[in-house]
Amino acid sequence: MRDKQIEDLKDYKYGFSTDIESFKAPKGLNEDVIRFISNIKKEPDWLLQWRLKAFERLKVLKEPNWQKPKYPKIDYQDLYYYSAPKSFKEKPKNLEDLDPKLLETYKKLGIPLQEQKRLNGIAVDAVFDSVSVATTFKDTLTEKGIIFCSISEAIQKHPDLVKKYLGSVIPITDHFFATLNSAVFTDGSFVYIPPNVKCPMELSTYFRINASDTGQFERTLIIADKGSYVSYLEGCTAPMRDENQLHAANVELIALDDAEIKYSTVQNWYPGDKDGKGGIYNFVTKRGLCKGKNSKISWTQVETGSAITWKYPSCILKGDNSIGEFYSIAITNNHQKADTGTKMIHLGKNTKSKIISKGISAGKSDMTYRGLVDISKNASNSTNYTQCDSLLMGNKCGAHTVPYIKNKNSNSNIAHEATTSKISEDQLHYCQQRGLNQEEAVGLIVNGFCKEVLQQLPMEFAVEAQKLVGISLEGSVG
Amino acid sequence: MEQKLKTDFDKFISTSNFSNQEIKLKKEALDNFLKNGFPNRKLENWKFSDINQIIQKNIGELAFYNDYNVENEINDDIFIKEIEHNKIVIVNGKVERLSFEYEEKDKINLSTLDNFNQNSNDDNSLLSLNNSFSNKIHNILVKKNYSFKKPLIIYQITNEKVSNTNINFQLNFELEENSSIKIINLSDDNSEKNFINNLFNFNLGKNSILKNYKIDKKSNTNIKYDYSSIIQKENSISETFIFSSGSHYIKNEVNCNLEGKYSSAFINGIHLLSKNKHHEIRTRTNHLYENTKSYQLIKSVINDSSKSVYQGKIYVDSKAQKTDGYQLSKALLLNEQAEFNAKPELEIYADDVKCSHGSASGSLDNNSIFYLMSRGLNQTTAKELLINGFLLDVVEKITDDEIKKLLKNMIGLN
Numbered sequence: 001m002r003d004k005q006i007e008d009l010k011d012y013k014y015g016f017s018t019d020i021e022s023f024k025a026p027k028g029l030n031e032d033v034i035r036f037i038s039n040i041k042k043e044p045d046w047l048l049q050w051r052l053k054a055f056e057r058l059k060v061l062k063e064p065n066w067q068k069p070k071y072p073k074i075d076y077q078d079l080y081y082y083s084a085p086k087s088f089k090e091k092p093k094n095l096e097d098l099d100p101k102l103l104e105t106y107k108k109l110g111i112p113l114q115e116q117k118r119l120n121g122i123a124v125d126a127v128f129d130s131v132s133v134a135t136t137f138k139d140t141l142t143e144k145g146i147i148f149c150s151i152s153e154a155i156q157k158h159p160d161l162v163k164k165y166l167g168s169v170i171p172i173t174d175h176f177f178a179t180l181n182s183a184v185f186t187d188g189s190f191v192y193i194p195p196n197v198k199c200p201m202e203l204s205t206y207f208r209i210n211a212s213d214t215g216q217f218e219r220t221l222i223i224a225d226k227g228s229y230v231s232y233l234e235g236c237t238a239p240m241r242d243e244n245q246l247h248a249a250n251v252e253l254i255a256l257d258d259a260e261i262k263y264s265t266v267q268n269w270y271p272g273d274k275d276g277k278g279g280i281y282n283f284v285t286k287r288g289l290c291k292g293k294n295s296k297i298s299w300t301q302v303e304t305g306s307a308i309t310w311k312y313p314s315c316i317l318k319g320d321n322s323i324g325e326f327y328s329i330a331i332t333n334n335h336q337k338a339d340t341g342t343k344m345i346h347l348g349k350n351t352k353s354k355i356i357s358k359g360i361s362a363g364k365s366d367m368t369y370r371g372l373v374d375i376s377k378n379a380s381n382s383t384n385y386t387q388c389d390s391l392l393m394g395n396k397c398g399a400h401t402v403p404y405i406k407n408k409n410s411n412s413n414i415a416h417e418a419t420t421s422k423i424s425e426d427q428l429h430y431c432q433q434r435g436l437n438q439e440e441a442v443g444l445i446v447n448g449f450c451k452e453v454l455q456q457l458p459m460e461f462a463v464e465a466q467k468l469v470g471i472s473l474e475g476s477v478g
Numbered sequence: 479m480e481q482k483l484k485t486d487f488d489k490f491i492s493t494s495n496f497s498n499q500e501i502k503l504k505k506e507a508l509d510n511f512l513k514n515g516f517p518n519r520k521l522e523n524w525k526f527s528d529i530n531q532i533i534q535k536n537i538g539e540l541a542f543y544n545d546y547n548v549e550n551e552i553n554d555d556i557f558i559k560e561i562e563h564n565k566i567v568i569v570n571g572k573v574e575r576l577s578f579e580y581e582e583k584d585k586i587n588l589s590t591l592d593n594f595n596q597n598s599n600d601d602n603s604l605l606s607l608n609n610s611f612s613n614k615i616h617n618i619l620v621k622k623n624y625s626f627k628k629p630l631i632i633y634q635i636t637n638e639k640v641s642n643t644n645i646n647f648q649l650n651f652e653l654e655e656n657s658s659i660k661i662i663n664l665s666d667d668n669s670e671k672n673f674i675n676n677l678f679n680f681n682l683g684k685n686s687i688l689k690n691y692k693i694d695k696k697s698n699t700n701i702k703y704d705y706s707s708i709i710q711k712e713n714s715i716s717e718t719f720i721f722s723s724g725s726h727y728i729k730n731e732v733n734c735n736l737e738g739k740y741s742s743a744f745i746n747g748i749h750l751l752s753k754n755k756h757h758e759i760r761t762r763t764n765h766l767y768e769n770t771k772s773y774q775l776i777k778s779v780i781n782d783s784s785k786s787v788y789q790g791k792i793y794v795d796s797k798a799q800k801t802d803g804y805q806l807s808k809a810l811l812l813n814e815q816a817e818f819n820a821k822p823e824l825e826i827y828a829d830d831v832k833c834s835h836g837s838a839s840g841s842l843d844n845n846s847i848f849y850l851m852s853r854g855l856n857q858t859t860a861k862e863l864l865i866n867g868f869l870l871d872v873v874e875k876i877t878d879d880e881i882k883k884l885l886k887n888m889i890g891l892n
Contacts, residue, residue, distance in 0.1 A: 395796045
């Protein structure tokens with residue numbers, strides 16, 4: 001059986017991946033599959049045991065069902081938990097084979113032709129491959145002592161770091177999807193910034209060699225040692241095609257004393273068609289731990305894709321004087337659904353957190369901001385400021401705000417504000433009077449609405465994200 | 479508990495004279511309660527206040543049988559002297575006196591209901607409990623174009639005869655077109671460790687006005703759940719004021735359905751808590767029609783190791799364009815052990831709306847204290863002044879001047 005599979009995969013000779021990855025695990029979720037994954041990745045025994053422990057836990061856990069967007073039941077036994085990237089045979093041959101809508105979007109975003117091919121897994125001429133860019137990139141990082149590689153590589157080369165921090169923020173006993181990820185995660189990114197190093201460039205998965213096809217159970221671990229700084233970008237503005245429907249990634253951030261991590265996401269997975277068929281379920285667990293004094297973690301997200309987005313990038317503010325920030329734009333159109341927000345858990349003294357969330361819903365979509373601010377007894381002099389604004393376009397969509405506020409400390413202050421409204425006729429009229437058409441006018445106003453968040457993004461990302469915001473709302477006006 | 483419920487229910491039915499229809503409905507309600515039991519923290523609405531646990535911890539075993547045949551004496555001293563008023567006196571869940579001496583008799587219709595609204599809400603089994611064990615439900619109907627001349631004060635008394643008992647009480651109000659009524663609901667608890675479960679239904683016709691002021695001031699160890707359902711037609715106005723301070727635990731729930739255009743609902747509340755009290759206000763305003771308005775202002779002053787919870791939801795149906803909804807909750811934490819939890823929620827399906835909410839919690843502003851002290855006040859007085867000012871904001875929202883004055887005196891805010 002396996003011989004046959006290997007035979008099939010021989011087509012894959014141009015491979016930009018290594019040979020080990022050419023195997024495919026049988027369907028289903030069981031101990032054998034987990035052993036298979038661990039074995040194929042030549043993982044040390046402790047990690048296998050760790051995975052198995054997570055799997056034991058998974059058996060008693062139930063899928064949560066308190067979220068607003070409901071989805072059809074997922075048959076976990078009917079999924080492949082390990083599969084090699086698709087061979088070129090199955091992939092589209094050239095751009096003409098793709099959805100013309102997709103191409104139109106690329107054009108609007110100004111994505112070069114070669115990039116468009118790369119994004120869709122079309123074989124790219126080696127000259128144009130960004131591998132060379134990445135290599136120069138790697139040299140600069142190595143010089144500074146920064147480790148930036150895939151998590152599988154890190155497990156082999158830096159087992160001490162992985163062993164120490166993996167699961168320290170999202171334990172294997174966490175909720176269903178996080179635990180599922182712990183049991184079967186395949187690959188992801190690993191970043192370690194040594195003490196007092198300021199990472200000279202924005203790190204991005206996009207530039208990591210072998211970054212494509214990390215699969216649906218991605219695991220990212222970022223450690224910023226004392227006094228260091230890193231800015232990490234995830235995703236990209238261009239729409240991504242993906243075969244897997246369920247995405248349950250785990251992202252763990254750890255900031256030690258005086259360290260700062262800035263994590264930016266632009267998520268634009270396939271949202272399904274106009275009638276709400278298909279599309280990705282994006283159920284991601286993202287959590288940052290401000291472990292040391294004066295540390296800071298900042299999440300910025302622009303969520304425009306996926307059929308269902310369900311995630312709460314959170315900060316645990318454990319170190320005294322630590323700071324957590326969350327900036328979010330979530331846009332839903334057509335039949336998309338989003339239930340997203342953040343958790344700020346204040347444990348240390350003088351901790352500060354800030355939440356700015358902008359939700360825009362159009363078409364028949366449904367958007368929920370759900371957030372928790374929890375100031376514990378010992379977190380004196382802590383402050384939180386939350387602002388969540390929603391914009392509605394049309395009366396077939398929904399916008400909801402569900403904040404949970406818990407204050408157990410009398411020296412701490414929490415302020416929360418939320419508004420829901422539509423684009424004012426006056427503003428539209430004003431813009432149109434000055435010669436903008438309706439769509440341009442809406443784009444302009446929406447960008448103004450999102451400005452506070454957009455300006456948190458790294459420069460080149462921000463420009464693209466701004467365009468993306470406009471494009472996501474196309475066809476929603478009128 | 480199940481056995482106790484069943485035997486107490488049988489005893490209750492056999493000692494009362496309900497019609498067969500009523501008994502059938504009551505049985506159904508009981509079955510529904512038996513199915514769900516007391517709400518606990520697993521239910522979203524009870525996340526911050528697990529009433530099942532609170533009853534277990536503070537009362538233990540509850541008795542559900544309540545003898546409505548006993549006559550209770552009423553001490554006239556408890557009546558408010560400052561203003562002339564109509565009275566409903568309820569002792570241990572039994573209506574002992576209904577007096578509408580200041581009103582025109584033919585403009586009011588008093589009756590008891592044979593049928594009750596079977597609120598088989600799975601999320602709220604306490605309504606089922608109320609339906610199964612409450613006595614005959616009185617209905618007060620205010621006829622077309624009639625406005626109450628004097629306020630109605632509902633005295634809700636418990637005496638030392640009951641303890642470790644569940645008391646269920648239900649009252650209905652119907653306001654016909656163009657009518658109005660002012661109600662003060664005053665709790666006077668002389669009992670300990672009971673679980674009191676109240677349900678008030680208000681049906682507001684076109685152009686009618688309801689003003690409802692609920693006062694719980696007297697310190698006691700009872701556990702209370704108080705649910706008001708307000709259904710509003712065109713142009714009607716409801717004003718609800720909650721002062722919650724005395725009982726050990728209260729959850730005040732107000733559910734407003736704005737069904738007619740230009741109807742509006744105002745809910746204002748105060749939590750003034752000390753010791754280890756645990757109070758909650760939950761409001762839900764459902765905007766179901768165009769051009770409706772709602773406003774909620776809730777303020778909490780939390781001392782010692784007490785806990786205040788506010789859950790507020792503004793729901794806007796896709797039909798309810800031009801909704802105006804506003805909600806604000808503020809809390810002052812005066813002690814290290816104090817706790818404030820809030821969940822201000824918006825659920826909106828219409829685009830042409832103006833909805834916002836705000837929530838703030840923290841300690842007294844040190845600069846303000848400093849300012850007052852620099853003008854010669856000592857620290858305690860300075861703090862008191864600031865707290866009074868903080869709460870007065872809510873009391874000033876009361877639209878009836880006579881009642882506002884009375885309540886200010888009663889609460890001790892001037």
